[in-house]
Amino acid sequence: MAVGGWLSVHPGACGGFGARRIGAVLIPPIERIAQTGSTNADLLARLAGGEHVGEGHWLVADRQTAGRGRLGRSWNDGQGNFMGSTVVHLAVGDPSAATLALVAGVALARTVAALAPDSGAQLKWPNDLLVDGAKCAGILMERIGDSVVIGIGVNLTSAPELPDRPTATLSSNGAAIDRDHFAGALGIAMIDALRTWRQEGVASILRAWLPFAHPVGTxxxxxxxxxxxxxxxxxxxxxxxxxxxxxxxxxxxxxxxxxxxxxxxx
The missing domain is CATH 2.30.30 (SH3 type barrels.)
Known part of the structure; x- marks a missing residue:
């Protein structure tokens, strides 16, 4: 998917990430850290402290010890899984910020469909990706001022046990996906989905989201x-x-x- 424009890079970014072009595809800046409490909390703290975090910048952790899901649920993942957050800066004329959950869902579903085509993964409103009816990935959005931090956790290799619902991994369906490869693909898909959201509106995002959802009548x-x-x-x-x-x-x-x-x- 071809995308236009350059992405700003966090001043602390170093060592193998940053916005650059390979052919017609823009590779988003990905900042990797070994361990943190929550990548969402880290980016929120940077923004609250007045630091500029460019739209499209991703913070990705090998381990996350205080991850959060919706309604305060714990979502702490192990090494090999994807745990990352990015920022969207809202501008005049943008669609409703609440619909960014659908944007992230489209980007996530497209990435999984490309890298794990046999997984049968499906989106569940508003922010989950399911495999065989079990949670495989989740999206958490948190707003600060005119910026929205979007966190995504994906069970690539292991699944945390949750008290109220079953969980699944992509590897259990035979998909061996490298975490960094997944991060790059998701970053590109997110750029593309955001562009659609801004240029074509929510209707286009809905048309992209629905084919990935569980069937009508579920x-x-x-x-x-x-x-x-x-x-x-x-x-x-x-x-x-x-x-x-x-x-x-x-x-x-x-x-x-x-x-x-x-x-x-x-």
Whole structure:
């Protein structure tokens, strides 16, 4: 995918990363660190301290000891998995910042489809990637001023145990993916998805997101409210369309949405 423009590089960047062109493809700047608490927290702290972190810059950790998911869940991954965060600087005329979760989902799904085409990975609104119905990757967005930090964790080789849902890895489906190769591919996909979001609007992102989603009619539950229904696509603003048993459709703009699993008796 060809992209235009140059990306600024963090002043501390060194040793094998930075914006550069190879043919028509822009390689995003990737800063690698051995261990940190949370790559999201690190970038938020830099921004809060007045440091300029260029859009498209990625901070990627080998180990993460205090990673976070939605609703304060712990998401601490081991070496070999992808744990990284990037920054989007909002500008006048940009679509709603909330739809950046869909942008990141498109970039993530395209990357996994390219590197693990047999994984059967599917997007689940608003911010998860599933393999065989189990969580394989997640997206966490946090805003500071006019900047949004987007963190993505992907189980390439190992999966943390979560108390409330099954987890999966891409390697369990036979995909042996090098972490740094994945980081570069994801960075390029994110540049492309962001360009679409800005130049073509949310409608184009929705059209790109939906083919990667689980099928229409998939049983879902909005956990906090205990509302059950069926996936019925997305609304024009990116909200989830949840079709109830009676046929009416609800719009869910925020919430923890899970696949409804059959009740096992006995």
């Amino acid at each position: 049983p879902l539950r909005v956990s906090e409210q205990g509302i059950d229904g069926f996936f019925d696509g997305l609304a024009e603003d990116g909200a989830l369309r949840l079709r109830r048993e009676g046929g009416e459709t609800m719009l869910i703009h925020a919430g923890d949405v899970e696949l409804r699993r059959p009740v096992v008796e006995g």
